[in-house]
Amino acid sequence: MEYGKYLATLSEFEHQVASLSPARAQIRAVKATLSALAKQELPKAPLPKLGFSTAYLERHLLDHPELFELERVLNLVRQVAIENFGVWHLFSSAWCEALKQELYPGKTIELMAGNALLAKNLPATFAVDELDWKGQDNERPDPWTKVYRLDALEAVQRYYTEVNNLILAWAPETTTKDQQILAFLRQKKWSGRFIVIGEKNGATNSKRFWQEAKLNYVPSLNTLHQPFDAIKDKVFLVK
Structure with missing residues (x-):
């Protein structure tokens, strides 16, 4: 969906659910996220979990039957970000600040960087x-x-001795380079930090990568990285 049309649709819903603070808050969070991306900026805060519980729907559905459609529209936010801004993974500036504390001193490579939100x-x-x-x-x-x-893979092979951190976010599930990178780093006994963001055995990365990777969950990074839609991606330190 085109960005402007999507924002207009959200604004219509915002008017309809003006008396429902939780619904209105979700709309405003989605609008703030997309408005930041449109300016090539990170939103300040991560998105909340989008959608409504069964109990919430039962309580408000008679007065607000539009909630079902609103939930569907809210969950289009990732697709809108992809189609309009080339952004598959939605970072926040708050999460980036936490990430800075987890990186080793020195240089970092953002691999398969897409539009390079992190590198910026x-x-x-x-x-x-x-x-x-x-x-x-x-x-x-x-x-x-x-x-x-x-x-x-070529970048890792060429620069691994010069960098202390590698970040791989949302590698496509069709790739095999993620596993090859992991094998190369193990062969070289690389001692830096390899941070991977993805959904284990799901929407990102190869099956072989998830089978072979030794995953350490990073609490400090996952606190500000809660899934907002059906994709349950997490932040891992990989060995």
Whole structure:
């Protein structure tokens, strides 16, 4: 859906549910997130869980039958971000501040960076991506900062001795490079931090990667990274 049309639809719902604070808060959070992305900025706060409990619907449905449709529209936010801004994963500036505390001193590479949201918002970070988005829901890269056109595995092989952190967020489930990167880092006994954001055995990364990766859950990063839709992605430190 086109961004402007989506915002207009949300505004209509906001008027209809003006007396329902929880519903109105979700609408405003989605609007704030998309408005920030439109300016190539990160939203300040992460999105809340979108949608309504059965009890909430039962309590308000007679007066607000539009809640079912509102829930459907709210859960389009990721697709709207993808189609309009080339953003598959929705970071927040609050989460980025927490991430900075978890990174080792030194340089960082954002792998398969897409439009390089993290590289723009993290110190000493450079982004690599092949920038070939053919067949994706958005085929038009519009990087927020400089992106080096480079295969992720090649970038790791070339620069692993110069960096202390690698970040891989939302690698496509069709890739095999994630597992190859992991195998290479193990072979070289790399001692840096390899941070992966994705849904285990789900929407991101290869099955083999999830089978072979030793995953450490990072509480400080997941506190500000709660799933907002049906995709249950998390932040892992990978060995």
